[in-house]
Amino acid sequence: xxxxxxxxxxxxxxxxxxxxxxxxxxxxxxxxxxxxxxxxxxxxxxxxxxxxxxxxxxxxxxxxxxxxxxxxxxxxxxxxxxxxxxxxxxxxxxxxxxxxxxxxxxxxxxxxxxxxxxxxxxxxxxxxxxxxxxxxxxxxxxxxxxxxxxxxxxxxxxxxxxxxxxxxxxxxxxxxxxxxxxxxxxxxxxxxxxxxxxxxxxxxxxxxxxxxxxxxxxxxxxxxxxxxxxxxxxxxxxxxxxxxxxxxxxxxxxxxxxxxxxxxxxxxxxxxxxxxxxxxxxxxxxxxxxxxxxxxxxxxxxxxxxxxxxxxxxxxxxxxxxxxxxxxxxxxxxxxxxxxxxxxxxxxxxxxxxxxxxxxxxxxxxxxxxxxxxxxxxxxxxxxxxxxxxxxxxxxxxxxxxxxxxxxxxxxxxxxxxxxxxxxxxxxxxxxxxxxxxxxxxxxxxxxxxxxxxxxxxxxxxxxxxxx
Amino acid sequence: xxxxxxxxxxxxxxxxxxxxxxxxxxxxxxxxxxxxxxxxxxxxxxxxxxxxxxxxxxxxxxxxxxxxxxxxxxxxxxxxxxxxxxxxxxxxxxxxxxxxxxxxxxxxxxxxxxxxxxxxxxxxxxxxxxxxxxxxxxxxxxxxxxxxxxxxxxxxxxxxxxxxxxxxxxxxxxxxxxxxxxxxxxxxxxxxxxxxxxxxxxxxxxxxxxxxxxxxxxxxx
Numbered sequence: 001x002x003x004x005x006x007x008x009x010x011x012x013x014x015x016x017x018x019x020x021x022x023x024x025x026x027x028x029x030x031x032x033x034x035x036x037x038x039x040x041x042x043x044x045x046x047x048x049x050x051x052x053x054x055x056x057x058x059x060x061x062x063x064x065x066x067x068x069x070x071x072x073x074x075x076x077x078x079x080x081x082x083x084x085x086x087x088x089x090x091x092x093x094x095x096x097x098x099x100x101x102x103x104x105x106x107x108x109x110x111x112x113x114x115x116x117x118x119x120x121x122x123x124x125x126x127x128x129x130x131x132x133x134x135x136x137x138x139x140x141x142x143x144x145x146x147x148x149x150x151x152x153x154x155x156x157x158x159x160x161x162x163x164x165x166x167x168x169x170x171x172x173x174x175x176x177x178x179x180x181x182x183x184x185x186x187x188x189x190x191x192x193x194x195x196x197x198x199x200x201x202x203x204x205x206x207x208x209x210x211x212x213x214x215x216x217x218x219x220x221x222x223x224x225x226x227x228x229x230x231x232x233x234x235x236x237x238x239x240x241x242x243x244x245x246x247x248x249x250x251x252x253x254x255x256x257x258x259x260x261x262x263x264x265x266x267x268x269x270x271x272x273x274x275x276x277x278x279x280x281x282x283x284x285x286x287x288x289x290x291x292x293x294x295x296x297x298x299x300x301x302x303x304x305x306x307x308x309x310x311x312x313x314x315x316x317x318x319x320x321x322x323x324x325x326x327x328x329x330x331x332x333x334x335x336x337x338x339x340x341x342x343x344x345x346x347x348x349x350x351x352x353x354x355x356x357x358x359x360x361x362x363x364x365x366x367x368x369x370x371x372x373x374x375x376x377x378x379x380x381x382x383x384x385x386x387x388x389x390x391x392x393x394x395x396x397x398x399x400x401x402x403x404x405x406x407x408x409x410x411x412x413x414x415x416x417x418x419x420x421x422x423x424x425x426x427x428x429x430x431x432x433x434x435x436x437x438x439x440x441x442x443x444x445x446x447x448x449x450x451x452x453x454x455x456x457x458x459x460x461x462x463x464x465x466x467x468x
Numbered sequence: 469x470x471x472x473x474x475x476x477x478x479x480x481x482x483x484x485x486x487x488x489x490x491x492x493x494x495x496x497x498x499x500x501x502x503x504x505x506x507x508x509x510x511x512x513x514x515x516x517x518x519x520x521x522x523x524x525x526x527x528x529x530x531x532x533x534x535x536x537x538x539x540x541x542x543x544x545x546x547x548x549x550x551x552x553x554x555x556x557x558x559x560x561x562x563x564x565x566x567x568x569x570x571x572x573x574x575x576x577x578x579x580x581x582x583x584x585x586x587x588x589x590x591x592x593x594x595x596x597x598x599x600x601x602x603x604x605x606x607x608x609x610x611x612x613x614x615x616x617x618x619x620x621x622x623x624x625x626x627x628x629x630x631x632x633x634x635x636x637x638x639x640x641x642x643x644x645x646x647x648x649x650x651x652x653x654x655x656x657x658x659x660x661x662x663x664x665x666x667x668x669x670x671x672x673x674x675x676x677x678x679x680x681x682x683x684x685x686x687x688x689x
Contacts, residue, residue, distance in 0.1 A: 402534075403526075403534075406496060406499075406533050407533035407534045407537035429569060429570035429573065430570050432530065442538070447642075449605055449606065449608070449609035449641055450609055451608070452581060452608075454531065454534070454535070454548040454552075454580075455544070455548065456538075456540075457538075461609070463601055
């Protein structure tokens with residue numbers, strides 16, 4: 001009995017066969033191993049804060065110029081932020097965001113502050129736009145002391161006290177605050193620029209405990225003297241302030257080469273302040289303009305720089321009403337830091353956050369592509385089932401088009417691993433293909449050889465070799 | 469239905485099209501409804517002419533579909549298809565009548581990337597008929613990533629003679645792609661390092677293997 005000879009199929013792709021020397025994947029038919037291929041571009045993130053994809057950590061050092069007459073020294077802050085994707089519920093991606101800020105003590109009027117915030121944020125693709133919503137909760141603690149107390153001197157030692165009356169000095173001030181915040185917005189891409197608008201409401205509650213040092217003549221003296229002795233005493237004053245604030249936000253995000261830029265404006269819309277009579281008087285929250293730049297260094301490390309017209313939105317607003325001056329408006333703050341992405345905590349879709357307090361993210365970034373070759377479509381043919389996997393964990397949708405689809409747009413399916421999958425039926429030959437994420441720009445799948453860009457953008461080349 | 473749509477439908481109904489394996493997996497069928505009527509008629513002429521010359525029609529039709537998908541104008545679309553048609557003819561001339569459709573397509577793409585037809589002939593001599601696609605595609609990719617054409621040709625023809633040539637060629641492509649991604653000037657350096665590490669003859673100083681052409685920079689504008 002002579003069995004029909006099954007053709008020995010040599011199927012390969014340009015992408016796959018480069019594994020040995022290039023780090024490209026070498027998926028074989030039936031193989032279970034798929035690895036990212038190619039030199040993946042650094043996923044851009046239009047945020048100063050946590051990176052816009054995968055678990056990430058950002059550390060920034062910030063310095064603000066002295067502002068207003070009340071400040072005696074510039075502020076120096078250390079800010080950290082992290083993002084951890086939690087998963088997806090249907091089309092909705094959920095992530096946990098955390099940030100912390102520590103105000104470095106310095107200068108004569110030392111005031112240290114630390115605060116932390118946790119938030120849960122959800123986003124979803126709706127049409128060609130993306131909507132997001134988030135709720136967060138934070139706590140802050142500030143501890144300040146006036147110069148005389150720090151120097152071990154009482155008010156009387158300053159030489160400027162009124163010897164006839166009483167002098168009262170705030171020798172210590174402790175602020176404890178909480179912040180609840182909810183925000184929502186929509187993000188769209190217009191001619192390559194991400195345009196985002198949002199709205200946020202927050203309620204900050206602050207309890208201020210002030211220690212008053214009172215220096216007064218000793219009226220209890222039994223013998224009248226020319227210079228009565230003075231007595232130092234302390235009192236504690238506790239005040240409550242609650243502030244409800246509504247802000248509107250708008251931003252433009254774009255990428256030049258590999259550098260990502262974000263220009264944003266945050267403006268107060270309405271505020272309601274309830275204070276005890278003796279509570280510190282809050283000043284108006286100014287409109288804040290900021291610009292942030294993210295420059296990738298490696299695939300996992302980026303340099304971050306930013307400047308803002310006021311530190312109000314930098315690091316939160318819980319305890320910052322003492323440094324804002326709405327009439328002046330300008331209190332520049334600059335920040336420099338690094339952002340570490342691709343932490344070994346798994347790779348998921350996520351949602352960014354940032355010290356600018358405003359979400360935006362660059363859509364359309366595709367990190368890498370992988371190919372797997374399946375079995376021949378039918379015995380005796382060279383036509384293969386080819387699995388194209390695209391690594392775009394931040395994307396809400398990924399589509400492809402190419403020779404295999406007669407250049408009709410086909411949606412890719414999201415794989416549980418976070419990759420996007422499409423099955424193509426390809427005969428031997430060279431096949432051109434392009435992909436796009438979130439209806440952004442069409443790009444060649446990273447790692448593929450580039451074909452002629454007849455129409456203005458390079459295409460990826462798939463090669464199926466069906467020699468028998 | 470508009471006049472243009474009617475005309476396009478008529479073109480599609482009347483034109484039987486060249487027999488390019490319609491109905492087979494991967495076959496490309498002409499759909500005039502995806503073009504405006506003028507473009508569809510002109511495109512039909514190009515496809516008919518290509519088929520009459522024995523050239524493959526599918527690469528041309530794919531270029532046309534690509535243009536339609538990317539919403540370019542009919543004039544530009546036809547210019548690209550005509551250029552590819554001419555390049556297919558030139559590629560067949562360079563690669564010979566025995567060249568496969570995939571080789572012709574890859575060769576045409578190489579020619580349109582500015583590669584000299586003699587480079588295609590050089591590649592042709594290094595690979596058996598029907599097995600030159602990888603070399604041609606890699607050659608095109610190297611040139612597109614900034615490697616001088618002569619240097620790329622020498623590297624490809626050198627690797628194409630090795631056992632396991634396709635794997636070596638694709639390795640070269642990946643290395644150069646990564647180098648070019650870091651810095652365009654590093655593409656040539658990456659190529660040379662890869663050749664030195666892959667081709668035995670280039671490791672020994674007195675080796676008698678094919679000498680690599682030193683990298684040449686294009687003249688300043």
